[in-house]
Amino acid sequence: MGSRPRSICFRALMVILGLLNFILRLAVHPLAFLGREISGRGRRYHRLRSRMVDERPPLPDSDYLQAVGAVEADASLWLDVRSCMAEFCDLPPEAIHTGDPMLELWTMRWIGPDYLDMVFRLERTIGVKIRSDDLEAAWREMPMIDQDFGAFAELTVRALRRIREDEQGPP
Numbered sequence: 001m002g003s004r005p006r007s008i009c010f011r012a013l014m015v016i017l018g019l020l021n022f023i024l025r026l027a028v029h030p031l032a033f034l035g036r037e038i039s040g041r042g043r044r045y046h047r048l049r050s051r052m053v054d055e056r057p058p059l060p061d062s063d064y065l066q067a068v069g070a071v072e073a074d075a076s077l078w079l080d081v082r083s084c085m086a087e088f089c090d091l092p093p094e095a096i097h098t099g100d101p102m103l104e105l106w107t108m109r110w111i112g113p114d115y116l117d118m119v120f121r122l123e124r125t126i127g128v129k130i131r132s133d134d135l136e137a138a139w140r141e142m143p144m145i146d147q148d149f150g151a152f153a154e155l156t157v158r159a160l161r162r163i164r165e166d167e168q169g170p171p
Helices: 003-039 041-054 061-068 072-089 102-107 115-126 132-139 149-168
Strands: none
Touching: 041 102, 061 072, 061 149, 072 102, 072 115, 072 149, 102 149, 115 132, 115 149, 132 149
């Protein structure tokens, strides 16, 4: 009997917090947009997007796999990493080339790099539980500022292969 009013209060509190979150997002979104435009980040994003999508030919999956030297067993991982990065940057996967600087890809998001978001996207895409430490260790092997997408994808695929093998166990 005592837990019922408490659960109703909890639900009411969650509804109120959800409404406050919605109201704050409505108020903050225009301010964030204005801040991006004033600071030049919006123009930089549009310039990068135009260069990646409009000014160069798309890189089909088969050409991408050939460019990275993917073996058939890992082809799906390579494509998943590319797809997640494309979703993260709000680009079509074919717009991401192996030589794209990671610094540019990370700046496609106005909040900058979000490693945890990338881990969640990869988890959802490949269907394997990933500890963020597993990928962070791989990503620390090469500084992001000097890295291109091909090198980032290679480190990520290598880590995902180990994670997938650990989950499946020995043959």
